[in-house]
Amino acid sequence: MPTAQASAIGTRHRVKIADVAFGGDGVARLDDGRVAFVPLVGLGEEVTIEIVAARKNFLHAKLVSIEVPSPDRVQPPCVVYGRCGGCAYQHLSYPAQLALKERQLAATLRRVGHLTAEDAPVRPIVASPREFEYRNRITVHLANGAAGFHAAGSNKLVEIARCEIAEPAVNEALAALAANRRRKREDGHRTLRADRTRRFFHQANDFAAAELMRVVSELVGAGGASLVDAYCGAGWFIKELRGRFAQCLGLEWDRYAVEEARKDALDHERYLEGDVALLLPEALANVSKTDTTLILDPPAEGLAAAVSDEISHAQPQRVIYVSCHPATLARDLARLKRGGYKIEHVTPVDMFPQTAEIEAVAFLTAR
Ligand SMILES: C[S@@+](CC[C@H](N)C(=O)[O-])C[C@H]1O[C@@H](n2cnc3c(N)ncnc32)[C@H](O)[C@@H]1O
Numbered sequence: 591m592p593t594a595q596a597s598a599i600g601t602r603h604r605v606k607i608a609d610v611a612f613g614g615d616g617v618a619r620l621d622d623g624r625v626a627f628v629p630l631v632g633l634g635e636e637v638t639i640e641i642v643a644a645r646k647n648f649l650h651a652k653l654v655s656i657e658v659p660s661p662d663r664v665q666p667p668c669v670v671y672g673r674c675g676g677c678a679y680q681h682l683s684y685p686a687q688l689a690l691k692e693r694q695l696a697a698t699l700r701r702v703g704h705l706t707a708e709d710a711p712v713r714p715i716v717a718s719p720r721e722f723e724y725r726n727r728i729t730v731h732l733a734n735g736a737a738g739f740h741a742a743g744s745n746k747l748v749e750i751a752r753c754e755i756a757e758p759a760v761n762e763a764l765a766a767l768a769a770n771r772r773r774k775r776e777d778g779h780r781t782l783r784a785d786r787t788r789r790f791f792h793q794a795n796d797f798a799a800a801e802l803m804r805v806v807s808e809l810v811g812a813g814g815a816s817l818v819d820a821y822c823g824a825g826w827f828i829k830e831l832r833g834r835f836a837q838c839l840g841l842e843w844d845r846y847a848v849e850e851a852r853k854d855a856l857d858h859e860r861y862l863e864g865d866v867a868l869l870l871p872e873a874l875a876n877v878s879k880t881d882t883t884l885i886l887d888p889p890a891e892g893l894a895a896a897v898s899d900e901i902s903h904a905q906p907q908r909v910i911y912v913s914c915h916p917a918t919l920a921r922d923l924a925r926l927k928r929g930g931y932k933i934e935h936v937t938p939v940d941m942f943p944q945t946a947e948i949e950a951v952a953f954l955t956a957r
Pocket residue numbers: 791792793821822823824825826827841842843844847864865866867887888889
């Protein structure tokens with residue numbers, strides 16, 4: 591006997607999209623109260639969906655037809671949009687994408703971190719100056735002579751001739767790869783870069799990165815005694831801000847990034863190679879608690895518990911947390927709030943238009 595959930599597979603329903611969740615799926619409630627997630631829809635849209643998979647507490651559906659379209663709906667420029675898993679919002683106008691991301695960030699702070707709008711005020715999202723042709727690198731998968739991205743929700747290859755969100759130089763590299771018949775013997779993946787000399791982390795959208803830097807720079811203001819930049823890469827923040835601090839210290843475990851950062855380091859600028867969790871206690875013990883700015887720019891996993899514990903213990907005055915994952919940001923902000931910090935505000939910056947990704951800058955001060 592199939593369960594009630596499984597028996598829903600294949601059934602069609604006309605629904606109204608009540609929300610669009612982080613990740614890009616629309617959320618709809620069926621007449622019997624069950625919740626279904628469906629991609630490629632807009633907020634408030636009325637659509638017919640077909641259930642394609644059942645989980646214990648919710649259903650997955652595909653879009654069959656649009657009954658009452660959202661006024662935000664636009665024609666996606668990409669020919670593989672909807673099949674390729676890279677983009678989630680090409681069917682929505684850019685202002686609508688921005689509004690969704692702002693809403694999703696606030697919702698994630700509330701749901702994961704139990705942080706209300708008062709605990710963690712979300713400021714208006716900062717748009718990317720470019721909506722398309724912004725990525726300075728893409729990683730394509732190679733299989734059986736084809737290059738492409740994985741399909742949404744699977745690792746099936748969707749072959750691409752160009753990527754609408756990649757910079758022209760990256761698309762030229764993609765065309766060259768496609769023209770090179772030797773790739774036919776090659777499986778795996780390949781990163782194509784606008785600037786091939788970079789061997790270490792670099793922000794993937796230079797245009798939005800300039801906006802991110804502007805937000806961080808405004809928060810840093812006049813600077814002060816010490817800047818500690820944890821997860822510093824090649825020192826991108828320090829290079830911009832070093833003139834405002836008496837001493838700067840970068841922490842990073844990628845040897846190539848540290849080598850690069852040290853190349854043009856000034857006398858008051860140092861870099862330590864290693865795990866932030868191990869280096870941070872000594873770094874914070876050697877700076878003035880009341881006149882230190884700590885920048886955190888961790889990968890999507892966010893901060894190890896030991897790192898947020900150490901910050902709560904050492905209490906550097908100002909913390910600027912640059913996050914590329916709302917759920918880990920929410921968890922870490924909740925920990926830092928319990929550790930004695932006030933979350934002044936959180937500013938989303940749209941680093942990846944057309945995709946579901948959300949980047950944000952949180953500003954915290956020791957109470
Ligand atoms: C999101 S990038 C930020 C880099 C830099 N802030 C920038 O904008 O160019 C995160 C960096 O943290 C480094 N990283 C990740 N986990 C780390 C850890 N536990 N300890 C030290 N560095 C780490 C990565 O190598 C990467 O360079």
